[in-house]
Amino acid sequence: MTGICSRRNTRPAAWLLGAFAPLVWLSLASAESRTGDARDDAEVTIVLSGYTAELAGPPIRHERERLTHWHSAESVAAWTVWVDRPCKLEVQVEMAAQAPFAGSPYVVSVGDASFNGAMQDTGAWDRFSVISLGSAEVPAGEHVVRLQPSELANGVFGNIRSVRLTGKGLRPGHNVKPDTSGPIKVITTAQLRGSRLRECDSLSPLTEAAPNSTTIAVNTSESFQTIEGFGGAFTESAGIVFAQLSPARQEELLRAYFDGETGHGYTLCRTHINSCDFSVGNYSYDEVEGDVDLEHFSIDHDRERLIPLIKAAQRASRGRGFKLLASPWSPPAWMKTNGEMTGGGKLKPEYRDAWARYYCRYIEEYAREGIEIWGLTVQNEPAAVQRWESCIYTAEEERDFVRDFLGPALHSADLANIRLIVWDHNRDLLFDRAKTVYDDPEAAQYVWGAGFHWYVSDEHHHAQMLTDFYPDKKLLFTEGCFEGTEDVGDWTAGERYARSVINDLNSGASGWIDWNLLLNMGGGPNHVGNYCSAPIMADVESDRLLYNSSYYYLGHFSRFIRPGARRVLSANTGRELLSTAFRNEDGSVVVVVLNEQEFPVRYTLAMDGLLTQTLSPERSITTLVIPAGG
Template identity: 40%
Template sequence: MQGRLISTDPRQQRFFVATTLTFSPRDTSNTELIKVFPRHTLQRIDGFGGSFTEAAGFVFNSMSAGCKKQFLDDYFSPQKQNYSLGRMPVQSCDFSLSNYAGVESDADLQRGNLSFVRDRANLIPLICAATEVNPQLALMASPWSPPGFMKTNNQMNGGGKLRREYYQAWAEVIVQYLLEYHRHGIRVTSLSIQNEPVAVKNWESCLYSVEEETAFAVKYLRPMLMRYGMEEMEIYIWDHDKDGLIEWAEAAFASHDNDAGIDGLAFHWYTGDHFSQLQYLAQCLPDKKLLFSEGCVPMEHGSGSQLRHWHTYLHDMIGNFRAGCTGFIDWNLLLDSQGGPNHQGNLCEAPVQYDQAHDELRYNLSWYAIGHFSRYVRPGARVMLSSCFDSQLEEVGFVNPDGERVLVVYNPEPREKSCRIMEGEKEYRLTLPGQGVATLTWYPQGE
């Protein structure tokens, strides 16, 4: 069997170095093995992507034509990152230029005066440009807050709850938002009910109990979607950190009505690994998707911080996919060199950042970490069973729809480590530098 080995050594600044790999007959010893079992597959993978925020669109609009083309090709072409998923806020979020809503007052709501001028200025042009590169791009929409007048605290920021008397109106606003994007040829295939529904933030936020979130989803939003011919729209709940997944899921799916109306749970990484919760839910709720919908790292400087961020991405992605994750959506696709703009000063790093002074794009280590998955694992792939001799090596494998095997192996240790990749009676000997990662792709013998 032959295939490709794509390796990255971040300490030596060697990225996506491709060589040919050739499997040999297996050695008789059973040491240093990573074994893969392609006939034993687990969850289906929907794809990989990032988030279209107003900040990303604003920075994109400021770039030269050459940088715009480079950005779009690098993210969305099948020869590069091959992004197939995206997420965007319904109305404003912290990575917007300011608060804004589709409807700003009860009087405008009664008159049907909805405005999507901010979407048309900074979001829709970027998303349309991305879909020209990848027409199959599938998008998820997520609210950070309803309009302030619909909430108990009368503002978009600082938590508060959606008033019961506005459940129907808020569902209508969300559907009108979807219709606006559809008019521009943009394919939105899924929704989450609320970003981080138990977090009070200085920026746009809104609180729901699990009973409130599921009631809004199943009794108001789902019927509204069906009324407008959007029966296939997927609905996700939670959209928050992994540590709260099990309690939310158990309460949500105690009702059969909720089970029929909700397609999955979305989650973030900000409170740590909690891979066992994903694994448990994947076993207990095999018909529900578990989508990673947001993760980012702080805006820091220096090689040490970059290596920490490198580890965060690789460790979390490998752990999530091993545990049952069905797709990966990073946070901002693009920011400026300071990690913004952000109307609350809540700056962070993006995989790609634009240096306006030099009219150039800067690629952070997170870009390469994601690329070791997104460039080689196709939508429709399945996670394959794999086992490793050493807990200090991290690995996860996939089988693409055409039968191609993909294995990502990461060495988080500072020293070099070796292993033997084995499928059946064939093996390949791999040596990884400290903090290095490799993606191996190959077809079974005879294909």
């Protein structure tokens, strides 16, 4: 039985997808044709494939193009479509079910219109039928399309391959398969061949796989986490060096990192609350001891060098903007047990409430400067006693502070939209530390996810475990740098960056943030001598910018894997190469391939019926871009 009603589907899980469902406009000439441009007055069909759906609620499995293993009536699949003008839309569902499990009712909603249907017995789980649910008038504009079971027959729902909408005024867009019949763009950086993010000759498809070659297999029908972005950190040191450059060199640096057309197009960055080691000395925003009401709170210190750099980057991003994560290295000295911002120490219990409100005040003051804070980490490296700014929390102390003070303070200040991130330290204890917080529902409700650094350990399985055990929480790489000052041209730094990015992304990370954006040739300034390298170093005496290999390697990710991209399944047959693959919102697929060997490696890329072969140069990184289909 099918029907149409005008009330909006109000199930809570469905509404979670309203802001996040991908905006997709696959325009088709007819229900049978998947290519071709439609005339403005032509009736077109859009096919919303299961593999591009945004999912919420209890897990649903992507299996090839279908959505399967629905275990709950709270599970939701969603897409977004755009209608140029008011039109009558016909709704169809491509589904499969098998007795005695057929019969589960479901609702498909398009904006305010809802269509009721039931899973029909198609005779087999892989025998799909297209079922018409009816039609309704919809206004022009953006509409979220949701599919949700009403209940499960015998505990089973069935398989969904697509939702199909037919009408006039539907616009083409990103929810399309990659075009596996056309040329593939190839961008390479190689140590010995002089290539630096150089676009090479494009590749063409093959009819059969080449013998005796490594194969990188990509399956775009199985997708994982969504990307928030890539970027680096604004520190006071970076701001100081930036101010020492000429206007021309400043503009060069900003374009290199933030221009989305000619540079890296950074979209996710980090900064520090109070001072860090990459500052000229200890400072906080309230140096008046006992000022629990924060009457003397001021960010004037940041207005000298740090905020001007952030604002310059905002202008250079040309309206695209970037998300900004903020981390404290230490509370003010008077709030700590050791009376110093450096050397560890702990937050005094009597100042937990004031310190929680301190974060809120920081966010509000930065907002007055036109700088929106996207997220917070509770504490930078909470398990490390450092000679620079640091503060120690046990796992239980961090949990309790989030649950009883910081989470409630953010909500009371109308800042519940701030993404709160725990741990923000090395991979080795990532799972254990996050688990302590996540297993407390009262604390976990405030937490967006966990952050981690690369120091001490390359054990990526800790990140994978956290992804597997807590799939509703996010992962973010929040800091890494090449310690000490590398020689410009040292290739191992770039390779270490790429190795980390690929493994972190493949383990579930939704973004990757480098440490300092800019330092001088000595790896500073740093008020405790903890010098390190940055992707771009400045020779302020000669007014030159010097680009390390890490700059070029990071560009192979940030320039091509854009916010909103979803990681897709990929695997290699050999051990010579590392790779990761993503599908962008425009339908293009990006495959990044790292070769750390001293010899070139020939490999075959196999993806959705595509076969193509190329050579990965020795000591190189390559990005392959497969364009969106029609």
